[in-house]
Amino acid sequence: MIPTIKDVARKANVSIATVSLVIHNHKRISDETRTRVNKAIKELNYHPSRSARGLVSRKTGNIAFIVTEDHFLRSEPFYTRIFLGTEFEARQNEYYILLTIIKSDFKKGDRLPRCVLERNVDGVIIAGKVPEDIITCLEKYDFPLNFVDYSPPADRYPVVLIDNFSGGMQAVQHLISLGHKHIGFVAGDIQHPSIRDRFQGYKIALENADINYNSTYSVTDENYPARENGYHAAKKLLKANKKITAIFSCNDAMAIGVMQYLKEAGMSIPEDVSVIGFDDVEAGLSLDPPLSTIGVPKIEMGSEVMRLMADILNGKVTSPKKVLIPVELIERKSTGPARL
Amino acid sequence: MIPTIKDVARKANVSIATVSLVIHNHKRISDETRTRVNKAIKELNYHPSRSARGLVSRKTGNIAFIVTEDHFLRSEPFYTRIFLGTEFEARQNEYYILLTIIKSDFKKGDRLPRCVLERNVDGVIIAGKVPEDIITCLEKYDFPLNFVDYSPPADRYPVVLIDNFSGGMQAVQHLISLGHKHIGFVAGDIQHPSIRDRFQGYKIALENADINYNSTYSVTDENYPARENGYHAAKKLLKANKKITAIFSCNDAMAIGVMQYLKEAGMSIPEDVSVIGFDDVEAGLSLDPPLSTIGVPKIEMGSEVMRLMADILNGKVTSPKKVLIPVELIERKSTGPARL
DNA sequence: TATTTTTATTAAAACGTTTAACTAAAAATT
DNA sequence: AATTTTTAGTTAAACGTTTTAATAAAAATA
Numbered sequence: 001m002i003p004t005i006k007d008v009a010r011k012a013n014v015s016i017a018t019v020s021l022v023i024h025n026h027k028r029i030s031d032e033t034r035t036r037v038n039k040a041i042k043e044l045n046y047h048p049s050r051s052a053r054g055l056v057s058r059k060t061g062n063i064a065f066i067v068t069e070d071h072f073l074r075s076e077p078f079y080t081r082i083f084l085g086t087e088f089e090a091r092q093n094e095y096y097i098l099l100t101i102i103k104s105d106f107k108k109g110d111r112l113p114r115c116v117l118e119r120n121v122d123g124v125i126i127a128g129k130v131p132e133d134i135i136t137c138l139e140k141y142d143f144p145l146n147f148v149d150y151s152p153p154a155d156r157y158p159v160v161l162i163d164n165f166s167g168g169m170q171a172v173q174h175l176i177s178l179g180h181k182h183i184g185f186v187a188g189d190i191q192h193p194s195i196r197d198r199f200q201g202y203k204i205a206l207e208n209a210d211i212n213y214n215s216t217y218s219v220t221d222e223n224y225p226a227r228e229n230g231y232h233a234a235k236k237l238l239k240a241n242k243k244i245t246a247i248f249s250c251n252d253a254m255a256i257g258v259m260q261y262l263k264e265a266g267m268s269i270p271e272d273v274s275v276i277g278f279d280d281v282e283a284g285l286s287l288d289p290p291l292s293t294i295g296v297p298k299i300e301m302g303s304e305v306m307r308l309m310a311d312i313l314n315g316k317v318t319s320p321k322k323v324l325i326p327v328e329l330i331e332r333k334s335t336g337p338a339r340l
Numbered sequence: 341m342i343p344t345i346k347d348v349a350r351k352a353n354v355s356i357a358t359v360s361l362v363i364h365n366h367k368r369i370s371d372e373t374r375t376r377v378n379k380a381i382k383e384l385n386y387h388p389s390r391s392a393r394g395l396v397s398r399k400t401g402n403i404a405f406i407v408t409e410d411h412f413l414r415s416e417p418f419y420t421r422i423f424l425g426t427e428f429e430a431r432q433n434e435y436y437i438l439l440t441i442i443k444s445d446f447k448k449g450d451r452l453p454r455c456v457l458e459r460n461v462d463g464v465i466i467a468g469k470v471p472e473d474i475i476t477c478l479e480k481y482d483f484p485l486n487f488v489d490y491s492p493p494a495d496r497y498p499v500v501l502i503d504n505f506s507g508g509m510q511a512v513q514h515l516i517s518l519g520h521k522h523i524g525f526v527a528g529d530i531q532h533p534s535i536r537d538r539f540q541g542y543k544i545a546l547e548n549a550d551i552n553y554n555s556t557y558s559v560t561d562e563n564y565p566a567r568e569n570g571y572h573a574a575k576k577l578l579k580a581n582k583k584i585t586a587i588f589s590c591n592d593a594m595a596i597g598v599m600q601y602l603k604e605a606g607m608s609i610p611e612d613v614s615v616i617g618f619d620d621v622e623a624g625l626s627l628d629p630p631l632s633t634i635g636v637p638k639i640e641m642g643s644e645v646m647r648l649m650a651d652i653l654n655g656k657v658t659s660p661k662k663v664l665i666p667v668e669l670i671e672r673k674s675t676g677p678a679r680l
Numbered sequence: 681t682a683t684t685t686t687t688a689t690t691a692a693a694a695c696g697t698t699t700a701a702c703t704a705a706a707a708a709t710t
Numbered sequence: 711a712a713t714t715t716t717t718a719g720t721t722a723a724a725c726g727t728t729t730t731a732a733t734a735a736a737a738a739t740a
Contacts, residue, residue: 016696017719018720077417088441118389119390286623392695395725
């Protein structure tokens with residue numbers, strides 16, 4: 001049978017309390033008994049039961065990772081990688097991640113994730129934008145709440161964000177340095193803080209280079225930054241503005257659609273029109289030509305937010321820390337010198 | 341404070357045992373008390389503690405999903421989707437998945453995943469090939485062990501497999517129907533049962549069409565079916581055999597490499613050489629031309645293995661069921677009529 | 681009416697830990 | 711030598727459930 005703490009105690013000739021103290025590295029245990037107990041633990045291959053532990057210590061060793069259905073399905077490669085980073089870092093810190101996908105339209109009164117209700121987590125990480133309501137509901141519980149790739153209106157939480165603004169700047173500066181002056185911008189969901197910041201980076205980069213911002217050069221009314229919408233947006237943009245020689249897409253998914261349209265319209269990339277994306281999604285690599293983009297360290301973001309969580313749970317950190325993850329330009333073949 | 345079963349009992353004027361019985365829908369509870377208790381539960385927003393429950397009932401509500409580091413990192417999109425399917429189905433059945441990545445060279449004596457040691461799971465799902473040793477170690481515990489996308493040598497486990505053989509046949513039949521007679525095959529890790537079966541499908545399809553199997557038409561000595569190795573294999577294959585007009589790659593990842601080589605070598609796809617992959621990975625869609633392939637319902641596989649697990653845990657199933665998941669040809673633009 | 685059977689509920693033990701309070705022995709201080 | 715302090719370990723309660731066996735009340739049977 002599976003050994004319990006009692007078996008260890010019996011074998012080592014001590015009380016179960018002593019075994020527990022040894023496990024927790026309590027100072028008031030003599031070296032002699034410590035080694036004796038450890039020997040018994042090893043020989044029996046004893047491991048404390050998580051349930052029993054959780055019951056009394058109120059620590060479960062689990063962290064919830066919450067993301068909306070929409071985000072997860074539509075931007076799967078992106079959030080999957082953040083999740084992987086979190087998962088990886090969690091293991092380092094002896095935690096498990098409970099992945100929880102919620103409806104995108106969660107409302108007050110809806111059922112919270114089961115792991116929360118059953119107090120089966122020590123903390124909650126929220127990835128991407130979620131409805132306000134779920135935050136309000138989660139606040140009632142007293143575990144730490146961390147955010148990654150989204151900063152909720154209330155400013156009191158630890159968050160890990162991409163430096164979207166800088167990324168937008170870098171993308172556009174890259175195009176400018178290639179001689180482009182007529183640079184389009186396509187986006188979906190412009191309400192989203194991340195997209196806004198990228199747009200802001202675009203504008204400021206233009207401004208810094210003394211290029212006037214032309215509002216007809218940006219298409220931001222697509223409802224979601226997905227491939228189909230990139231196709232759409234590019235069509236709209238280029239039908240109206242023949243002078244455009246480069247397009248900055250708010251993400252890679254849309255950029256793929258943009259490229260698709262350009263090819264269909266008989267334009268060659270980057271000779272006629274340069275394209276740059278944002279996110280550095282796997283698929284961009286196998287495009288023809290491979291997509292230039294802004295690289296986002298997704299795995300790193302995930303592990304960073306988990307590291308923050310671990311620090312909080314270990315009492316190492318108290319103030320809500322904000323972390324801005326730097327991004328970098330990845331030059332591939334979809335951007336080139338501006339045509340004359 | 342968070343309500344416990346005692347609070348509910350007090351409020352409903354019954355013993356805690358009654359509350360517990362109500363929760364478990366025990367028949368011998370009068371309708372009157374049942375509704376009274378349920379009312380109290382709702383009013384207090386009571387949810388049983390997972391830890392306390394687990395301690396006595398030995399049910400954790402968790403399932404481990406084990407995959408090797410190699411598989412997860414190198415074939416991420418593939419196993420990620422299986423994982424998602426499992427996760428999705430788990431939620432339907434009120435389980436949580438604990439994702440656990442193990443070293444690819446796990447040996448007897450290595451530390452098993454913590455969730456197993458701490459008895460924090462009710463069952464274990466293993467995805468993809470894993471070392472024999474970990475299976476032997478896991479057997480000592482008495483929870484169900486299910487496999488997906490890998491069938492261990494011992495035949496006593498429930499498994500969910502792709503119909504690799506049929507997939508291989510379909511791919512090659514498709515090429516044959518386009519008039520191809522000189523069809524190459526590239527693979528890595530030919531020891532792997534799945535790859536073997538695909539290879540077998542290739543051979544039988546040729547045989548059925550009265551085309552002699554030519555061993556120089558297959559390159560199977562790459563160590564892992566990844567893009568770089570596809571590039572390699574295609575080079576080897578075409579340098580030696582000018583007559584080849586079509587290549588069946590054991591998976592999409594390698595097929596991407598194959599296409600890359602063909603383009604570099606100045607051949608056009610599918611006019612000069614047709615290419616077909618296997619797996620239907622996202623990236624294949626945005627290739628130029630989009631990759632023809634054998635579609636594998638990855639999400640479906642994941643949910644199927646979880647469904648099996650749930651049935652076992654609920655006592656609905658006892659014999660180790662084998663499920664063969666059918667695959668289908670997905671015709672895109674990388675395959676076309678054979679050149680003359 | 682007395683007895684048996686059925687029904688509804690409860691008391692209490694058990695699950696495997698942690699931890700605060702306690703004790704006994706040893707060491708240090710007076 | 712008597713007292714205090716420190717050290718090393720133990721006792722016992724607590725955590726929040728489930729579940730078996732017991733019991734009381736009601737219904738059925740004799």
